[in-house]
Amino acid sequence: MSAPDDPKARDEARRGWLLSAPALVLLVVGASGPLLIMLVYSFLEPGQYGNVEWALSFKAWFNVVMTRDIFDGTLGFADAHLTIFWRSAKLALLTTLFAFLVGFPTAWFIATRSPGARTAFLFLITIPFWTNLLIRTFAINQIIRNEGFLNTFLLWTGIIDAPIVMLYTDFAVFVGMTYVYLPLMVLPLFAAIDRFDMRLLQAGYDLYASRWQLLRHVIVPVVKPGIIAGSILVFIPALGAYVTPRILGGGRNMMIGNFIELQFGQGRNWPLGAALSVVLLVVVTIALIVYTRFAAGSQDKSHG
Amino acid sequence: MSETAVEARETRKVYGQGAAAVTALGGVSLAIRKGEFFTLLGPSGCGKTTLLKLIAGFESPTAGQILLHGSDITFDPPNTRPVNTVFQSYALFPHLTVAENIGFGPKMQGRPKAEIAETVKRMLALVRMEQMADRKPGQLSGGQQQRVALARALAPAPKVLLLDEPLSALDLKLRKEMQIELKRLQVETGITFIFVTHDQEEALTMSDRIGVMQAGRLLQVGDPRAIYTRPANRFVASFIGESNFLHGTLRGNEMTLDAGPVLPVEKGDNAPAAGPVTAAIRPEQIRIAAGGGIPAKVRDTVYFGTDTHCVATLSDGTEITVRLQSPVSGDVGLHPGSDVHLRFEPGALIVLPEET
Numbered sequence A: 001m002s003a004p005d006d007p008k009a010r011d012e013a014r015r016g017w018l019l020s021a022p023a024l025v026l027l028v029v030g031a032s033g034p035l036l037i038m039l040v041y042s043f044l045e046p047g048q049y050g051n052v053e054w055a056l057s058f059k060a061w062f063n064v065v066m067t068r069d070i071f072d073g074t075l076g077f078a079d080a081h082l083t084i085f086w087r088s089a090k091l092a093l094l095t096t097l098f099a100f101l102v103g104f105p106t107a108w109f110i111a112t113r114s115p116g117a118r119t120a121f122l123f124l125i126t127i128p129f130w131t132n133l134l135i136r137t138f139a140i141n142q143i144i145r146n147e148g149f150l151n152t153f154l155l156w157t158g159i160i161d162a163p164i165v166m167l168y169t170d171f172a173v174f175v176g177m178t179y180v181y182l183p184l185m186v187l188p189l190f191a192a193i194d195r196f197d198m199r200l201l202q203a204g205y206d207l208y209a210s211r212w213q214l215l216r217h218v219i220v221p222v223v224k225p226g227i228i229a230g231s232i233l234v235f236i237p238a239l240g241a242y243v244t245p246r247i248l249g250g251g252r253n254m255m256i257g258n259f260i261e262l263q264f265g266q267g268r269n270w271p272l273g274a275a276l277s278v279v280l281l282v283v284v285t286i287a288l289i290v291y292t293r294f295a296a297g298s299q300d301k302s303h304g
Numbered sequence B: 001m002s003e004t005a006v007e008a009r010e011t012r013k014v015y016g017q018g019a020a021a022v023t024a025l026g027g028v029s030l031a032i033r034k035g036e037f038f039t040l041l042g043p044s045g046c047g048k049t050t051l052l053k054l055i056a057g058f059e060s061p062t063a064g065q066i067l068l069h070g071s072d073i074t075f076d077p078p079n080t081r082p083v084n085t086v087f088q089s090y091a092l093f094p095h096l097t098v099a100e101n102i103g104f105g106p107k108m109q110g111r112p113k114a115e116i117a118e119t120v121k122r123m124l125a126l127v128r129m130e131q132m133a134d135r136k137p138g139q140l141s142g143g144q145q146q147r148v149a150l151a152r153a154l155a156p157a158p159k160v161l162l163l164d165e166p167l168s169a170l171d172l173k174l175r176k177e178m179q180i181e182l183k184r185l186q187v188e189t190g191i192t193f194i195f196v197t198h199d200q201e202e203a204l205t206m207s208d209r210i211g212v213m214q215a216g217r218l219l220q221v222g223d224p225r226a227i228y229t230r231p232a233n234r235f236v237a238s239f240i241g242e243s244n245f246l247h248g249t250l251r252g253n254e255m256t257l258d259a260g261p262v263l264p265v266e267k268g269d270n271a272p273a274a275g276p277v278t279a280a281i282r283p284e285q286i287r288i289a290a291g292g293g294i295p296a297k298v299r300d301t302v303y304f305g306t307d308t309h310c311v312a313t314l315s316d317g318t319e320i321t322v323r324l325q326s327p328v329s330g331d332v333g334l335h336p337g338s339d340v341h342l343r344f345e346p347g348a349l350i351v352l353p354e355e356t
């Protein structure tokens, strides 16, 4: 480190800032611009055919929590919004958990192969990205719908005698999201496990740890950054998912993403959509802060 | 009750199969005594680590047995053997503090918390790391990590401690310090140490007994003095210290050198009774004299500070290195081409067994 009063170092530091200025401007405008627009829109009046009218209004924010009955006009708590939020959070959490349970052994398996096999497996993991998300989701639709492959097969074997209804349920959304976001869990986990020094296992095993204890006291704490990264990468897009719940959840099993889209589309209530987006952002941010704090803290405490 | 801590019986280890098979150990039998500092010495790739892995339980032998305090542990998993290892890479847990690293073994053994705390404290004091108890391994120097690795392996009070080239990553000065430290720890704890090194000086200064290995075989086992003064074969004679080799014909206790002179010899273990033989002599056992002994011609002298090495040639071309103490002036006064006579005490020239 150079002394702060060294003029040459200061010049250099300033030049460094200048050089990265275009990227910084792009980042600031690109990241906070849309957020700012959302925030502003949430305090405006909805326009008749979509868009907004430039008049200050808190109606959208009021509508996030309260709703006026369309028949008798009485005010009531907007429990539909809460239901949608809750379903989204529940599905996103379940998806994250399940992606971890499937992704961890997968990542471990890949990381412990020979270098050649490892490249091949990683390549396989990325193959789904080649196909459009919509098409992949429709493929799942084809598999699980009442006349789909799965039900046809089960009926043919005689295990069931009426199709199991899977499509347009929360279960369908959960399966679809787990499938779609699994690679996002596997890749950071792989990166962390790849860096994991396998000799630590030998050391732990030598020091009387059972296999289960090795997992709990050595592997999980050491690869924790990968677990955190993977969980965040899955949880955030899952919470705001749009395509998967739309195609596999149908109209009834909406998630927050679909509900927001509804406001900008048929609902013609852009301010409410904007307010809901801001709420989603705040919820995600709080969840992330709590999660990372908790994850980092539990490591310090559990061995104290 | 036996006095043997670890015993290997005809232990073989072959890695891989078919054409790719590597015989890392070819039938090694060895008994290590309780409470001794035993060193496995040999060049890289001779099977030292493999033997340690068999004792620790990370590998199981292709044939043969491993016994610990008299009971067969050949196929016991590592976490049930009262044997701990100090790894060459230290393998400290990066997410745990020094104290937690040391407490790991006792914790996994299910010892009560108070006992663990007491053990950790005692171990920290033993390796003089009390000040570092709350640091993470990443914040320690190589020598400090080494101490933590030692303390961690000693904390569960193993019957045998295995050390796989633990000092090879340290610089020379630290290494000398740790040699003394290790020896102290072994004496204080009374635990059987099996120490692996490819450094012959390290082996000679630290060990109660040394086992010299080469290419998966145990060539000689003995205390440092015996290994040095009576090497069992040519490999041991040249791997541990330096040796000059003389060829000639043995008759009784005299050897006629190919270069001419007849010399008294000492017969090493398994030396042949008569016939063509090779004998070894250490450079420091030879004196340069005005007459008698073996006539030779000085080829070169090399100044090493405390020592000066003089390379002389016998009449048949055999090169002999003589180690002389450097005089005050630094100049031994031997010039290339000058004629000298090489003499030594009877018993310094050892007849080696025939190479097989």
Ligand SMILES: Nc1ncnc2c1ncn2[C@@H]1O[C@H](COP(=O)(O)OP(=O)(O)O)[C@@H](O)[C@H]1O
Binding pocket: B015, B016, B022, B023, B024, B042, B043, B044, B045, B046, B047, B048, B049, B050, B051
């Ligand atoms: N896991 C393994 N697979 C195949 N060959 C091995 C393996 N481990 C060691 N070897 C071979 O066995 C021989 C002895 O190795 P090692 O015991 O590590 O020697 P040292 O510790 O004396 O250097 C070497 O030839 C080495 O290449």
Ligand SMILES: [Mg+2]
Binding pocket: B045, B048, B049, B050, B164
């Ligand atoms: Mg080795």
